Structure formats: C-alpha cells, structure tokens
Amino acid sequence: MRVLLVEDDAGLAAQLRRALEAAGFTVDLAADGEEAAFRGEEGRYAACVLDLGLPRRDGLSVLTAWRAAGVATPVLILTARDTFADKVAGFRAGADDYVQKPFRMEEIVLRLRALTRRAAGHASAxxxxxxxxxxxxxxxxxxxxxxxxxxxxxxxxxxxxxxxxxxxxxxxxxxxxxxxxxxxxxxxxxxxxxxxxxxxxxxxxxxxxxxxxxxxxxxx
Missing domain, CATH: 1.10.10.10 (Winged helix-like DNA-binding domain superfamily/Winged helix DNA-binding domain)
Incomplete structure (x- = not known):
C-alpha cells in the first residue's frame, strides 16, 4: 500500500517513514503544505498521514482543498493541536482519523491499516x-x-x-x-x-x- 506522509519535522518524518516501510507500506514524503497539496490531488494513495502545522500552507487548508476537489483518500491527521475544537475542525475538513502528538509508532501503523482496509470495503480485520x-x-x-x-x-x-x-x-x-x-x-x-x-x-x-x-x- 502506498501512502503519503506529510510532515515538516525531518527527524520525525524519518522515524515515521522507517516504521511504515517496516510495516509493508510504500511511503512518499512531502515536507510542506504546497507540496502535499500537489501530490495529494492525484488521489493515487491508499492513505495519507497529514500534519497540520506545515510551512507554506496549513494542513487543514490542504485537506479542505482535497475534499473540495473530490479526493477521497483516507486521511489520518497527526498534530500537536489538542483542543476539542481542533479535532472538530479536522473532522469537518474531511479527516478520517486524528492522532495527537506524542504517539506510539505502532498506533500509527494500526490506524493506517484500519483506514486502508475500510476504504477497500473490508469490515473485518x-x-x-x-x-x-x-x-x-x-x-x-x-x-x-x-x-x-x-x-x-x-x-x-x-x-x-x-x-x-x-x-x-x-x-x-x-x-x-x-x-x-x-x-x-x-x-x-x-x-x-x-x-x-x-x-x-x-x-x-x-x-x-x-x-x-x-x-x-x-x-x-
């Protein structure tokens, strides 16, 4: 499964990439909102891990634009923003799941597997x-x-x-x-x-x- 990882923290992005590739995912990386918007518009990914606090363009506006363009790729928001209002905004923009930093790498893998499975029409694990x-x-x-x-x-x-x-x-x-x-x-x-x-x-x-x-x- 090919996923898009959008994260501007180079160290965290490298850790996530290693964990996802070890779990069998193929990973493309975007380090800012403009690059993420361009890559995600093609809609060829099984899922996306999207940070919100990105340079050049905020992750929430990227997600909103994807959904407006009809991009149905499942999106897992990954962010340090922890208020209930932030979560509501993320889900209203079209997020499928939401994980707050700090987190365990294993949790991201499990959530991505669940997202890609459900997107393919499978209810059972x-x-x-x-x-x-x-x-x-x-x-x-x-x-x-x-x-x-x-x-x-x-x-x-x-x-x-x-x-x-x-x-x-x-x-x-x-x-x-x-x-x-x-x-x-x-x-x-x-x-x-x-x-x-x-x-x-x-x-x-x-x-x-x-x-x-x-x-x-x-x-x-």
Missing amino acids: ELVCGPLVYDSVAGSFTLEGLPLKLTAFEARILGYLMHQNGRIVSRTDLSEALYGEDADRDFNAMEVLVSRLRRKIAPCRIETLRGEGWRLSPPE
Whole structure:
C-alpha cells in the first residue's frame, strides 16, 4: 500500500517513514503544505498521514482543498493541536482519523491499516480468500491455518491483491502500490515475484488476464 506522509519535522518524518516501510507500506514524503497539496490531488494513495502545522500552507487548508476537489483518500491527521475544537475542525475538513502528538509508532501503523482496509470495503480485520487469510492488524498471512513465509515484497503484493477483493489489478496499479515515486519500477522483476507468489499460495490462484493484469481468486 502506498501512502503519503506529510510532515515538516525531518527527524520525525524519518522515524515515521522507517516504521511504515517496516510495516509493508510504500511511503512518499512531502515536507510542506504546497507540496502535499500537489501530490495529494492525484488521489493515487491508499492513505495519507497529514500534519497540520506545515510551512507554506496549513494542513487543514490542504485537506479542505482535497475534499473540495473530490479526493477521497483516507486521511489520518497527526498534530500537536489538542483542543476539542481542533479535532472538530479536522473532522469537518474531511479527516478520517486524528492522532495527537506524542504517539506510539505502532498506533500509527494500526490506524493506517484500519483506514486502508475500510476504504477497500473490508469490515473485518481478517481478509479471506479461500484457505488464505490476511490478518491486517498483525500484517501476517496464513494458508490452511499455517503461517505463510513471504519476502517483504511478496507480502506487499499479496496484501494489495487481497485488499482488492477479487478485482483486476493492472501492472501499473500494482507497481504504484509497490514502488516509491523516485524508485525505478522493474516490471520484469514484478512478474517474477507474482509468479513465485502464485506457487506459494496454491491452491489459491493469481489469475493473469492478458492485457488487463492480475486477479486473486479462491480455489475452484
């Protein structure tokens, strides 16, 4: 899952980025409100972590502009502002969740996983495809009740496919979910990873639909 992290404190941004990437997220970083507004308008992120006290443009005005433009990306506000009025303003602007500084990194990961899961239409914390189960709280997979051993990239691919709930995923969509904005996108390597993952999750299937992409399906 690809997320936008908007935070002007370089030290905190680096800590958050490490924690999110360790949890399987792909992270793009914006350090001020103008950059955040530009990146977020494209609406290609699974979620956004948005600080409010930003240089150049306040985070609340950025969020208000996104919602006015029809950007539906789930937004988790991260701020030192602690009054009830501040929280009301954040939710009225279109926030989906609100966390006050200081916080635990684990809490941000859990809240983001919940936001992306609900945005994809899943009410339960467990995503199921036949005998394949993804625990979105722990970020772990089981197949027929046994732990499934995956590399970090394999886990990102499988988690993304399971969030799509049987929908077709194009090569472009999958690559944007896997790679950061500045990363080189290796489509051949991605094909190899999908092929390797297909063998690991059998009898569940990753179907290849020529000219369209891939789809995760339960056993026939």
